[in-house]
Amino acid sequence: MSRRPSTTQPNRGASPGSQGADQFSLALDGDDAPTSPTAAEAGALTRDTLLAALSLWVALGWLRQLDRHFALFLLERDPAADPLVGLAAALVSHQVGRGHVCLSLSRVLDAPRSALSLPPLENEGESESAGAVVLPESLLDPVTPARWFDALIGSTTVAEATVAEGLATPLVVDGDRVYLRRYWQAESGVAARLRQRLGPPLAVDEGVSTRLQALFTGNRREQGEPDWQRVACALALRQRLTIISGGPGTGKTTTVTRLLALLQEQSLSGGGEPLRIRLAAPTGKAAARLSESIAGAVGRLEVSDVVRAAIPQEAQTLHRLLGARPDTRHFRHHAEAPLSLDLLVVDEASMVDLEMMAALLDAMPAEARLILLGDKDQLASVEAGSVLGDLCAGAGDAGYSEATRDYLQSIAGEPLPVAAETNPLADHVAMLRRSFRFRADSGIGALARAANAGDGRDFTRLLKSGFQDVETLDIDAAAFERAVVTGYRPLFEALLGGADVASILALQARFQVLCALRRGPWGVEGLNDRIARALWQQGWISRTDGWFAGRPVMVTHNDPQLGLYNGDLGLTLADDAGRLRVCFPQGDGTRQVLPSRLDAAATAFAMTVHKSQGSEFDHVLFALPARANPIVTRELIYTGITRARSRLTLALAQGGNDERTLREAIARQVVRDSAIAERLLSPPGSSVPRDSSGSET
Numbered sequence: 001m002s003r004r005p006s007t008t009q010p011n012r013g014a015s016p017g018s019q020g021a022d023q024f025s026l027a028l029d030g031d032d033a034p035t036s037p038t039a040a041e042a043g044a045l046t047r048d049t050l051l052a053a054l055s056l057w058v059a060l061g062w063l064r065q066l067d068r069h070f071a072l073f074l075l076e077r078d079p080a081a082d083p084l085v086g087l088a089a090a091l092v093s094h095q096v097g098r099g100h101v102c103l104s105l106s107r108v109l110d111a112p113r114s115a116l117s118l119p120p121l122e123n124e125g126e127s128e129s130a131g132a133v134v135l136p137e138s139l140l141d142p143v144t145p146a147r148w149f150d151a152l153i154g155s156t157t158v159a160e161a162t163v164a165e166g167l168a169t170p171l172v173v174d175g176d177r178v179y180l181r182r183y184w185q186a187e188s189g190v191a192a193r194l195r196q197r198l199g200p201p202l203a204v205d206e207g208v209s210t211r212l213q214a215l216f217t218g219n220r221r222e223q224g225e226p227d228w229q230r231v232a233c234a235l236a237l238r239q240r241l242t243i244i245s246g247g248p249g250t251g252k253t254t255t256v257t258r259l260l261a262l263l264q265e266q267s268l269s270g271g272g273e274p275l276r277i278r279l280a281a282p283t284g285k286a287a288a289r290l291s292e293s294i295a296g297a298v299g300r301l302e303v304s305d306v307v308r309a310a311i312p313q314e315a316q317t318l319h320r321l322l323g324a325r326p327d328t329r330h331f332r333h334h335a336e337a338p339l340s341l342d343l344l345v346v347d348e349a350s351m352v353d354l355e356m357m358a359a360l361l362d363a364m365p366a367e368a369r370l371i372l373l374g375d376k377d378q379l380a381s382v383e384a385g386s387v388l389g390d391l392c393a394g395a396g397d398a399g400y401s402e403a404t405r406d407y408l409q410s411i412a413g414e415p416l417p418v419a420a421e422t423n424p425l426a427d428h429v430a431m432l433r434r435s436f437r438f439r440a441d442s443g444i445g446a447l448a449r450a451a452n453a454g455d456g457r458d459f460t461r462l463l464k465s466g467f468q469d470v471e472t473l474d475i476d477a478a479a480f481e482r483a484v485v486t487g488y489r490p491l492f493e494a495l496l497g498g499a500d501v502a503s504i505l506a507l508q509a510r511f512q513v514l515c516a517l518r519r520g521p522w523g524v525e526g527l528n529d530r531i532a533r534a535l536w537q538q539g540w541i542s543r544t545d546g547w548f549a550g551r552p553v554m555v556t557h558n559d560p561q562l563g564l565y566n567g568d569l570g571l572t573l574a575d576d577a578g579r580l581r582v583c584f585p586q587g588d589g590t591r592q593v594l595p596s597r598l599d600a601a602a603t604a605f606a607m608t609v610h611k612s613q614g615s616e617f618d619h620v621l622f623a624l625p626a627r628a629n630p631i632v633t634r635e636l637i638y639t640g641i642t643r644a645r646s647r648l649t650l651a652l653a654q655g656g657n658d659e660r661t662l663r664e665a666i667a668r669q670v671v672r673d674s675a676i677a678e679r680l681l682s683p684p685g686s687s688v689p690r691d692s693s694g695s696e697t
């Protein structure tokens with residue numbers, strides 16, 4: 001029998017305190033027999049068909065077991081639920097596993113396969129057997145967004161967003177989007193907090209103009225382009241939220257350091273107190289890089305010693321800043337115990353996932369300024385969400401409002417063109433467009449631009465045009481081993497020659513192998529093996545598995561007790577007595593840890609591009625898989641390439657489809673479902689508008 005409550009009917013959801021989405025994996029044995037079919041309507045999806053399809057999709061690698069269990073859990077909790085609830089549950093869980101914050105019903109209905117891993121990653125062959133399989137489109141064929149929406153809000157496991165607060169349903173449906181409750185809460189929280197920060201501009205003293213001109217006086221304007229660094233600084237002077245996005249070496253750190261100098265000069269003038277400024281980044285490596293580049297930029301500032309001393313040069317990880325505690329996801333700092341600061345700079349903000357951003361914004365004092373630095377074109381965080389990218393996309397092609405243009409003209413002397421379109425978010429975003437890192441003749445810079453522009457033909461043409469800083473090699477040939485041995489030679493000569501730890505660790509940052517995948521011959525596993533064997537043959541390492549001197553490792557989980565965080569890169573070294581310890585660069589010194597204390601560490605001769613985010617290396621050897629793979633996208637290629645500071649070797653499967661594979665990968669862009677920008681730009685209190693594809697009844 002059909003149960004179709006109107007979309008406005010309050011949800012008969014679970015009571016607050018009832019079991020939430022987190023516990024679902026404990027609740028069911030995955031082999032539960034399907035219950036008897038409950039077709040919501042004639043011809044509609046039955047439970048049996050759904051459960052059979054989910055099992056098959058798991059077997060094919062299109063869905064995770066976890067996703068299927070979640071669907072089973074919901075259907076068990078609400079035996080009267082329409083099977084479409086189970087389908088939405090499996091798909092939204094799968095989407096979150098792939099970095100999306102939610103599931104868009106209309107998007108799945110338009111492209112039913114998009115919410116599954118189809119074909120299975122790194123396992124293409126099995127999709128051949130898909131002929132006999134129930135495909136998502138056949139399950140969804142008679143379904144409309146309105147029908148699916150109604151099925152969802154008819155279940156006790158789903159709440160509509162307008163009434164979801166205070167309930168404990170595992171799923172929340174907000175217009176066209178279905179969320180796991182945790183992510184709905186995080187996204188609504190982030191949008192609400194950011195909206196507060198978009199509030200009216202802060203007062204800026206006209207006198208600042210002279211100092212602004214002085215600090216940016218050396219900046220040359222090119223071809224009538226505005227000085228975007230000066231614009232970014234002027235914008236940040238009068239806002240509680242500023243996003244500064246730019247590619248490598250576009251001057252994000254230089255700009256923010258000048259901003260900090262200006263603000264401290266103002267604060268200290270007339271004997272005032274300095275602002276409490278903190279610097280942070282998502283990983284230890286990124287924090288170390290920020291400390292290093294801020295220190296360099298502070299050194300170059302033309303300011304008084306007092307002002308210089310008032311600019312911090314030590315960055316910390318966001319986990320440490322917020323006060324991560326062992327065995328809990330909760331931090332010491334939150335809305336009731338906010339951070340004690342007036343201004344926070346977060347570097348590598350593209351790596352900050354939605355939940356971390358929610359925790360950070362919760363802990364920010366309302367009056368403090370937040371400055372997010374990052375590169376919107378890089379890969380988003382590994383965890384769900386892509387807040388920086390969403391905010392920059394929300395600003396879109398919109399320009400600055402008239403009031404902001406007037407302000408920029410008067411304070412920064414930057415005349416900006418009238419924008420055809422404006423929106424409140426765009427006034428908070430500054431894009432730095434000119435790289436000071438890559439010279440005009442740099443191949444790395446040219447490839448990065450081509451990848452970013454989605455121009456695969458230009459990319460492959462550039463690869464052949466013989467840049468000094470770029471070379472290619474055949475990944476399947478001995479040339480790969482030779483390149484690795486040459487790349488690692490300085491490090492192992494120092495290590496075997498008894499150099500001091502700091503010099504050895506500095507050499508570790510000189511050369512790194514990156515790849516796209518984890519498994520397979522062109523993934524981390526295969527390449528780590530190959531590299532270890534090549535180094536062993538040189539006599540540089542004593543074994544190729546377990547612990548040995550010269551083994552680089554990456555921490556794979558946060559360990560606040562050890563002061564080590566996911567992504568930290570260290571090197572195993574032997575002390576004078578031959579005892580092994582893993583050394584991590586930390587601040588000006590090193591942290592040394594016994595291998596036995598590192599529960600979660602992986603060999604890092606090769607690492608994925610995802611894991612390399614926030615790091616840069618002088619020379620990167622970037623290995624790309626021979627066959628097309630959905631994981632290899634424009635963002636991945638751009639991010640991998642731009643980890644190289646001065647030299648890039650691309651290892652490709654030559655003689656195969658390397659050119660076509662590259663072009664296809666560059667055409668493939670990551671689009672993550674999320675509604676942050678929409679929420680920010682819609683009136684306060686309104687729910688996310690439904691798609692025109694319609695879920696109104």
Ligand SMILES: Nc1ncnc2c1ncn2[C@@H]1O[C@H](COP(=O)(O)OP(=O)(O)OP(=O)(O)O)[C@@H](O)[C@H]1O
Pocket residue numbers: 218219220229246247248249250251252253254255293297436437
């Ligand atoms: N306006 C400028 N004119 C000349 N050189 C500049 C300018 N701005 C920055 N630079 C130089 O460019 C280099 C990169 O600057 P900076 O470190 O500020 O960039 P970034 O965007 O923070 O880089 P990264 O992507 O590595 O974090 C530095 O050597 C800096 O001195």
